Amino acid sequence: MEIKISTRQTLRILNIIAWYLFIGMCIEAGSFIFNAFYTMAINPEAAGYFRMAELYAYDQGYFLVQVLLVSIPAVLKAILFFLIVKILMGKKLNMAQPFNREMGRFLRNASWISLGTGVFSLWAGTYRIWLQQKGISIPDAEKLNIEGASIWIFMGVILLIIAQLFKRGIEIQSENELTI
């Protein structure tokens, strides 16, 4: 028996996954920011939560830069999933007429956010290696969730191209709607 999955069902599943990832990303970004604040203002031992106690002891400035560079991609990822949730929850996603301005804006924003995530992940990774070369013990890129920078950049570029094609699609749909 053939199982048919409709677009509506696919979108519903995607919506659930997007919500799950959005909440996860918010927690991740929040934990980095809160931990940095808590370490700097209240208890320096909290730096050990992300295994960066040695870095904090070596130099607080280095610690702050590293946490900032790790937090930015996490925040950008949370914003990206928020945009996905927003587009899936709202009535903007019209499968009958998908080429609308909101979708175009979403694709453009998603592409820039992906590029930003990639660039900051790359920067954070490079900074981590630089710190390691100084002989400071610092967690792996995987543990800091800054791996896969090139994939994010690749996705950003692809989305940017799709956004440009989408722009033309919006024009064609608009012309088609105004052809009597």
Place this chain on the structure above:
Amino acid sequence: MPIIVNLDVMMARRKISLNELSEKVDITLSNLSILKTGKAKAIRFSTLEAICRALDCQPGDILEYRDDKS
């Protein structure tokens, strides 16, 4: 756009309302309104043919070219 749609002029000459024309050419009122107000970006030959038949006129009576510069 330098193409002017004179549908309202022809409708007035033939003393026909938008509702009547809509029924005769089988086009929705909203689409006919888009055409009448000059918001349309293109017109199909089939639509033009139906309007010309209903109003007993030529395409040139409905469409007019007017240079923007002049």
